[in-house]
Amino acid sequence: MAYKTIEGNLESKGLKFAIVVSRFNSLITSRLLEGALDALRRTGCAEQDITVVRVPGSWEMPVVARELALADQYDAVICLSAVIRGETPHFDYVAGEAAKGLGQIPLQTGIPVVFGVLTTNNVEQALDRAGIKNGNKGFDAAMTAVEMANLMRQLRSIK
Ligand code: INI
Numbered sequence: 001m002a003y004k005t006i007e008g009n010l011e012s013k014g015l016k017f018a019i020v021v022s023r024f025n026s027l028i029t030s031r032l033l034e035g036a037l038d039a040l041r042r043t044g045c046a047e048q049d050i051t052v053v054r055v056p057g058s059w060e061m062p063v064v065a066r067e068l069a070l071a072d073q074y075d076a077v078i079c080l081s082a083v084i085r086g087e088t089p090h091f092d093y094v095a096g097e098a099a100k101g102l103g104q105i106p107l108q109t110g111i112p113v114v115f116g117v118l119t120t121n122n123v124e125q126a127l128d129r130a131g132i133k134n135g136n137k138g139f140d141a142a143m144t145a146v147e148m149a150n151l152m153r154q155l156r157s158i159k
């Protein structure tokens with residue numbers, strides 16, 4: 001007997017998304033947001049099905065993403081920020097807590113939370129990943145959100 005494959009498609013018509021975006025490093029994060037919006041629009045998502053929530057920095061993302069996941073309004077939450085290594089250990093605390101906090105939310109809520117958080121050594125590396133040289137990680141994060149939202153719908157419809 002042929003095996004069964006389950007995977008999410010890349011159509012976002014009828015799905016709802018929340019995008020959490022940080023103001024910190026806004027030169028980078030505004031580009032990540034543009035990339036994410038481009039991906040959602042191009043996969044068919046209606047403008048009124050997209051909610052953008054702005055937060056001060058990566059540190060503040062988990063509590064806000066959790067609230068959105070619990071709201072029962074969104075098929076996926078997309079988190080966009082950039083943590084850039086400086087001279088102090090601040091980077092490790094902020095990046096570490098953001099990753100740890102965001103990682104727990106899908107497990108607690110069943111709503112996919114996509115980690116569109118850049119962690120780079122300098123601004124140039126971040127810009128490269130925000131539409132300059134190495135693609136746009138905001139676009140990639142939104143495509144992952146679309147796939148995961150569809151996958152979760154399929155898994156929930158299995159009888
Ligand atoms: N927040 C970021 O999103 N990226 C950073 O690189 C960063 N650095 O390096 O400090 C950063 N700090 C702010 C932090 O997220 C909080 O907003 C702040 O500590 C207030 O709680």
